Amino acid sequence: MTLDAPRVLLIDSYDSFTFNLAALVKRAIPSCLIHIVKNDELDIGQLRPLLKYFAAIIVGPGPGSPELAKDVGVLPDLWKLPDADVLPIFGVCLGLQSLALAFYGSIHRLPIVKHGQISEVHHDGTSLFSGVGAVEAVRYHSLHAILPANGPLQPLAWAHDKEQNGNILMAVAHDYLPFSAVQYHPESVRTNGGGIEVLANFWDAATIWSKKRGRYQVPWTNIARDSFTSPWPAFDSSIPHTTPKTRGAYVVRTRTLHLPSVSIEAICEMLGAQDDDLPFAALDSAAHPGRFSVVGCPTPSSPQFTHFVGEDCVYVTRSKTRSQQNLHGKDVWAWLSTFMADKKAEGGIETVPFWAGLLGMLSYEIGLGRLGVTPLSARIASRKHPHPDVNLIFVERSIVVDHLTGTVYVQSIVPNDDSWLQDTEMSLVQLSSWPSTCGLAMPAGAATHVELPDKSHYISGIRQCMDYLASGDSYELCYTAHTRVHTPPVSSWSRYKALRASNPAPHGAFVRLAPTTFCSSSPERFLSYSRPPQSLCQLRPIKGTVRKGPGMDRAAAEQALAHNPKEVAENLMIVDLIRHDLHSVLGQDVEVKKFCGIEEYKTVWQMTSVIEGRPVGGNEDDQLGWKVLQATLPPGSMTGAPKKRSVELLQQLENTDRSMYSGVFGYWCVGGSGDWAVTIRSCFKHDAESTPDSEDWVIGAGGAITALSDPESEWDEMLLKLGSVLRIFQH
Numbered sequence: 001m002t003l004d005a006p007r008v009l010l011i012d013s014y015d016s017f018t019f020n021l022a023a024l025v026k027r028a029i030p031s032c033l034i035h036i037v038k039n040d041e042l043d044i045g046q047l048r049p050l051l052k053y054f055a056a057i058i059v060g061p062g063p064g065s066p067e068l069a070k071d072v073g074v075l076p077d078l079w080k081l082p083d084a085d086v087l088p089i090f091g092v093c094l095g096l097q098s099l100a101l102a103f104y105g106s107i108h109r110l111p112i113v114k115h116g117q118i119s120e121v122h123h124d125g126t127s128l129f130s131g132v133g134a135v136e137a138v139r140y141h142s143l144h145a146i147l148p149a150n151g152p153l154q155p156l157a158w159a160h161d162k163e164q165n166g167n168i169l170m171a172v173a174h175d176y177l178p179f180s181a182v183q184y185h186p187e188s189v190r191t192n193g194g195g196i197e198v199l200a201n202f203w204d205a206a207t208i209w210s211k212k213r214g215r216y217q218v219p220w221t222n223i224a225r226d227s228f229t230s231p232w233p234a235f236d237s238s239i240p241h242t243t244p245k246t247r248g249a250y251v252v253r254t255r256t257l258h259l260p261s262v263s264i265e266a267i268c269e270m271l272g273a274q275d276d277d278l279p280f281a282a283l284d285s286a287a288h289p290g291r292f293s294v295v296g297c298p299t300p301s302s303p304q305f306t307h308f309v310g311e312d313c314v315y316v317t318r319s320k321t322r323s324q325q326n327l328h329g330k331d332v333w334a335w336l337s338t339f340m341a342d343k344k345a346e347g348g349i350e351t352v353p354f355w356a357g358l359l360g361m362l363s364y365e366i367g368l369g370r371l372g373v374t375p376l377s378a379r380i381a382s383r384k385h386p387h388p389d390v391n392l393i394f395v396e397r398s399i400v401v402d403h404l405t406g407t408v409y410v411q412s413i414v415p416n417d418d419s420w421l422q423d424t425e426m427s428l429v430q431l432s433s434w435p436s437t438c439g440l441a442m443p444a445g446a447a448t449h450v451e452l453p454d455k456s457h458y459i460s461g462i463r464q465c466m467d468y469l470a471s472g473d474s475y476e477l478c479y480t481a482h483t484r485v486h487t488p489p490v491s492s493w494s495r496y497k498a499l500r501a502s503n504p505a506p507h508g509a510f511v512r513l514a515p516t517t518f519c520s521s522s523p524e525r526f527l528s529y530s531r532p533p534q535s536l537c538q539l540r541p542i543k544g545t546v547r548k549g550p551g552m553d554r555a556a557a558e559q560a561l562a563h564n565p566k567e568v569a570e571n572l573m574i575v576d577l578i579r580h581d582l583h584s585v586l587g588q589d590v591e592v593k594k595f596c597g598i599e600e601y602k603t604v605w606q607m608t609s610v611i612e613g614r615p616v617g618g619n620e621d622d623q624l625g626w627k628v629l630q631a632t633l634p635p636g637s638m639t640g641a642p643k644k645r646s647v648e649l650l651q652q653l654e655n656t657d658r659s660m661y662s663g664v665f666g667y668w669c670v671g672g673s674g675d676w677a678v679t680i681r682s683c684f685k686h687d688a689e690s691t692p693d694s695e696d697w698v699i700g701a702g703g704a705i706t707a708l709s710d711p712e713s714e715w716d717e718m719l720l721k722l723g724s725v726l727r728i729f730q731h
């Protein structure tokens with residue numbers, strides 16, 4: 001007999017909802033400690049002797065099929081444990097399917113797959129559903145199980161699908177072994193009635209069964225500690241987790257000016273944005289709901305850090321001189337953390353989001369390593385002009401504009417920098433009369449050539465995505481393509497100004513950090529985090545896009561998006577994925593603040609959800625936001641779910657690295673806050689691809705493919721998004 005907290009082993013089949021399930025289990029069994037292990041991390045020979053340390057197992061959902069060994073790893077062996085090793089097991093989705101298969105059931109494809117769809121679940125109020133009323137449950141499945149007539153598994157619940165699917169099995173329990181499972185997702189944010197209630201019933205039954213059997217988990221030992229990672233969540237109020245707070249080495253000096261008539265363009269031009277030889281980084285809130293614009297003021301000695309995935313070094317460039325720092329096997333994230341730990345600053349105005357710090361871009365590929373996926377460019381030796389995967393400049397001086405109040409903040413962490421602060425203040429005051437240089441002037445007679453993705457190839461890619469959705473390999477795939485524009489050279493700044501004029505966006509950006517020049521009009525925040533100790537992380541994924549135009553007012557957009565099950569399903573899948581990403585680092589305190597809100601942009605209506613999280617019990621770790629960023633890239637809205645399998649499939653279909661597109665850009669402030677936007681509605685070019693007569697720009701565009709997608713409409717949607725940037729090259 002032991003008074004230890006119950007330990008639950010959660011088996012993850014590489015899904016993107018696993019930590020949501022962990023959070024639900026933690027609510028259903030509040031005192032429990034959850035250890036998560038991948039389904040192929042330990043084989044049954046290794047796992048069996050360790051099962052005695054656990055009170056129960058939860059078998060999570062996952063991509064693929066229960067009939068394929070590569071998809072389920074150790075799962076089939078769990079259902080066949082020798083009598084003496086048996087313990088209570090609860091399965092979800094793939095978990096149910098593998099349980100059904102183990103006890104003579106068969107697995108079939110659904111005629112109409114269900115991804116992010118909400119169904120009424122009919123049950124008879126027994127077993128898992130004892131005391132449970134009406135259940136509305138979210139489903140993410142392409143496959144379903146059929147039980148034999150006289151097998152040991154009993155059906156407990158059904159969905160009555162109106163289409164060809166008919167009645168689909170939603171829950172089962174074994175006659176005499178402590179095994180039960182649900183086909184729907186109890187952990188989804190939109191499941192109602194069949195979540196915590198069902199898990200609590202499983203736990204009650206598990207406790208009774210164990211007591212009757214005289215089975216008790218044995219106390220945790222070093223052997224167990226060495227075999228599993230520490231329990232989730234790392235941020236648990238009962239576990240001390242604070243790192244000592246050290247004082248900042250730098251002090252922020254600020255001058256505050258009220259200059260409502262000064263434009264961002266004028267400020268950027270005052271700082272030399274037109275000079276293509278100068279490094280430049282401006283994050284421009286050019287439209288609602290953006291509020292603050294951040295303009296870095298680099299000096300010749302400001303260090304620029306670049307890193308390429310697969311290389312063991314960081315390049316540091318100061319005044320055009322590049323040196324190389326070896327990483328010695330450490331990752332670039334850790335290297336940047338160490339750099340920023342020395343740069344801690346305080347004394348800035350709390351409401352100003354950025355004081356000084358890192359500004360720039362991270363590629364899509366920088367997020368692949370943690371998923372265990374290798375970028376194509378790191379596998380193929382003949383990389384042609386790759387953009388750095390990390391490209392950040394550290395600025396000690398900045399100008400931040402609050403567009404709501406017309407306030408301009410001039411800030412520096414350079415000691416004794418009064419003369420720069422004063423000079424900049426004076427220049428800004430005089431700026432009100434600054435004539436902003438005119439728009440984009442193309443050289444006469446010069447022709448622009450646009451290389452669009454091949455339509456039939458793109459459509460066939462969409463169809464292949466839909467095949468993967470039908471086979472259960474993915475629930476949603478964000479399929480994309482690059483468009484290349486060969487165009488006569490003009491100043492990059494004037495291109496950015498044309499983009500901001502034609503498609504003003506809350507996450508505009510003009511970043512020129514050699515060899516990459518980057519212009520963005522992104523509508524999508526990826527992740528923001530406020531300064532510790534009260535770090536609040538916020539993500540704002542967008543899924544659901546309609547073109548603005550006659551008849552497409554807010555009410556019509558709401559009808560087309562928020563009342564459209566296909567669009568809501570697309571959004572819901574990403575909301576659940578992002579909840580999982582946040583739970584993975586922060587623990588339990590994750591909340592969906594807004595679900596499927598409609599937002600207006602210059603050319604499109606978009607459907608946005610807002611998810612927030614903070615570590616339970618507060619946070620003393622002033623690099624927490626950076627850790628969340630590292631754990632959540634690439635953005636789920638640009639991959640689809642489950643993330644790992646979706647990224648692998650997309651890489652195979654798109655057959656090129658996405659590079660800057662689908663990555664993020666933003667800042668990491670020396671005060672510990674950060675804000676990163678998704679790199680969409682953007683274009684970028686590489687210095688080495690320009691000649692005196694021509695420069696090459698790349699624009700990525702795409703959209704989420706689901707089982708309900710119509711390939712032609714998806715092609716149109718891609719063109720719509722592409723057009724918001726491509727327009728500036730076509731006039």
Ligand SMILES: C=C(O[C@@H]1C=C(C(=O)O)C=C[C@H]1O)C(=O)O
Pocket residue numbers: 478480524541542543544545637638680681700701702703704721
């Ligand atoms: C893929 C793009 O956008 C993504 C896909 C969206 C969608 O499918 O509706 C919306 C915003 C982005 O998350 C893009 O702009 O290229």
Ligand SMILES: NC(=O)CC[C@H](N)C(=O)O
Pocket residue numbers: 060061062063064065092093094095140141142143144471472473
């Ligand atoms: N969510 C899941 O576990 C899905 C299981 C399986 N891949 C299916 O699509 O049916």
